[in-house]
Amino acid sequence: MELNQAVPVLSALAHEGRLSALRLLVEAGPEGIAAGEMARRLGVPANTLSASLALCS
Template sequence: METNSAVGALSALAHEGRLDVFRRLVRAGAEGMAAGEIARATGVLPNTLSSSLNILSAAGLVKSRRAGRSIIYTAGYDRMRELLGFLLEDCCGGKPEICAPLVAAASRRCDAEGRAC
């Protein structure tokens, strides 16, 4: 991932409301969530949610698909993995034990929530 691309993704996440939406979509998995469902879950007004989804989408962090009359939003997992990889790229400096607690913490959380990560 290029630095400019990482900055764009981090910028899209650097807002409390957008971060909340993104995290909810990550938890929703491949099923995703309809826009109305996201709005109810977050308490965000539809026009604000639309703006947030557009910003996250432009950064590649959210994808959408039409299902009947609804638009279903899902997290852009590939982009998320690229961003996390970029952030961890220089983390270990040849010492993988530095980043091992991150992997363990993520695994514990996924196990506790009963989902695959």
């Protein structure tokens, strides 16, 4: 990844909620995890999780 791409991505992960979502995805591994399950585990509304994930993509 180029530096000009890495900075915005790392900046997005500086938010606690987005970092927690990434951790769940990493823990889930290749089989993944449903977005609704992620929202439940994180204790956030589904639309908040969707917005957080969109910033990380």
